[in-house]
Amino acid sequence: MARKRFDDSNCSVARALNQVGDWWSLLIVLHAMYGTRRFVDFQQELGIAKNILCDRLARLVENGVLKKVDVGEHGSRFEYRLTEKGRDLFPVVIALRQWGDKWNPAPDEVPLDLRDKATGQPIQPVQVQNAKGEPITVRDVFVPGEPVPGSKKRPA
Amino acid sequence: MARKRFDDSNCSVARALNQVGDWWSLLIVLHAMYGTRRFVDFQQELGIAKNILCDRLARLVENGVLKKVDVGEHGSRFEYRLTEKGRDLFPVVIALRQWGDKWNPAPDEVPLDLRDKATGQPIQPVQVQNAKGEPITVRDVFVPGEPVPGSKKRPA
DNA sequence: CAAATTTGGTTTCTTAACGCAACTCTATTT
DNA sequence: AAATAGAGTTGCGTTAAGAAACCAAATTTG
Structure with a gap:
């Protein structure tokens, strides 16, 4: 800190x-x-x-x-x-882990193979999803009540 | 740093x-x-x-x-x-934001209403999902090749 | 055109955090 | 009883963070 x-x-x-x-x-x-x-x-x-x-x-x-x-x-x-x-920090940590694996991979490191105990299957990449469960990016969202980000600079 | x-x-x-x-x-x-x-x-x-x-x-x-x-x-x-x-840090930031909203809510603050531009619907909580798209917690996962976490202390 | 402002940045200096090593204290093992 | 392990605490030197002042180029203002 x-x-x-x-x-x-x-x-x-x-x-x-x-x-x-x-x-x-x-x-x-x-x-x-x-x-x-x-x-x-x-x-x-x-x-x-x-x-x-x-x-x-x-x-x-x-x-x-x-x-x-x-x-x-x-x-x-x-x-x-x-x-x-x-x-409850699980998604945060995993998202960070996956980001690190994707963008700063270590040559001698496997990119985290976390698996579901129930099925034995690998987990999915953590993503932000819309109401229908479709993955979306920062460009697909807006904050109601504010001007759409990216179109114009916010007042403050 | x-x-x-x-x-x-x-x-x-x-x-x-x-x-x-x-x-x-x-x-x-x-x-x-x-x-x-x-x-x-x-x-x-x-x-x-x-x-x-x-x-x-x-x-x-x-x-x-x-x-x-x-x-x-x-x-x-x-x-x-x-x-x-x-x-690509979007999921990380949003997950952190949602965690903060959930666990350290400010009385005078609305808990982030991010919406999908396409539909106008609020986004979903960021979560870790298994292969079937079901949300899972830290207790539902394991790292193959290691002893199941929580059952016994790792060697190092 | 000269003066003031804006933008982006560097320098200086103080303060606080980090990290190591040594020390303490209790409980346990031998 | 002595040695060891777990969990800290204390002291101290190093380094980074932070505030405020200073700088330089471009721009606006008068």
């Missing part, structure tokens, strides 16, 4: 970025979705400094993305698990 | 975050999707410092998300427009 806070911004994207918009938070959420739950595992998998990890986990818990669960088990006492709010 | 670079990370999410994962970049892309193109407009709409805006625009151009177009027009010489790569 930077110094500029957007908690009170009137833009929900800005507020969302305020919660998960820094370097590490989304990666933590990503790994949490992959099944990581414990402090040391996050630390080793991400290669993140411990104090930063502390800070990010605390903030994610504070924002309701993760919950801290006390598990009194063989030396490991806490687990960080996704809340519903956190799990 | 922070000091730790992920250009060479073997995770495409990390690499994606390397390009648009800081505070401002995604907001710039968002506003570009709303139709903003000129330096001063970005600056005023976002309330961003000019040097940071310079830096972010340059980086986004460098990464192929925006392109800088010289338009010799009444004192404004450049426009920053989305490339296809940039427009």
Whole structure:
């Protein structure tokens, strides 16, 4: 996070970025979705400094993305698990993953083969869809009440 | 951006975050999707410092998300427009927007009413879908070749 | 034509965040 | 009882973010 806070911004994207918009938070959420739950595992998998990890986990818990669960088990006492709010970031993370795979592919990396447990089939690319379920782009949409974007510059 | 670079990370999410994962970049892309193109407009709409805006625009151009177009027009010489790569962030931005609207609603803000130009109908929530087009959650997927996430901790 | 403005950008300087390493504290294993 | 692991905290140096001032070219204004 930077110094500029957007908690009170009137833009929900800005507020969302305020919660998960820094370097590490989304990666933590990503790994949490992959099944990581414990402090040391996050630390080793991400290669993140411990104090930063502390800070990010605390903030994610504070924002309701993760919950801290006390598990009194063989030396490991806490687990960080996704809340519903956190799990709801699934489309965001997957969309970002697919974007990265498409536009910045690594030669030595397979482009994420996520599959449906029920069917074993690969998932579809995340896309924005209209009411009929057809994929649409940024050029196909408008915000009612505003001049159509692209035709003319917005007043402010 | 922070000091730790992920250009060479073997995770495409990390690499994606390397390009648009800081505070401002995604907001710039968002506003570009709303139709903003000129330096001063970005600056005023976002309330961003000019040097940071310079830096972010340059980086986004460098990464192929925006392109800088010289338009010799009444004192404004450049426009920053989305490339296809940039427009392809549409699902990411919308998913993030919808997540923010859902989980951090602002009392005085309407939760984004994006509509299809063709039909005038609102768009659907961005979701991850299986091969049949059914929405699925993080719990419904697995990565082939790995132990099923959630059942047991991954080796690394 | 000269002065003020606009646009896009650079420089300077302060402040805050990042990252490493070392240290702490509790619980567990040996 | 000593050693180890998990989960942090503290200190400190490095680096990036941010505000504000300054710059230069083109444009508008008077």
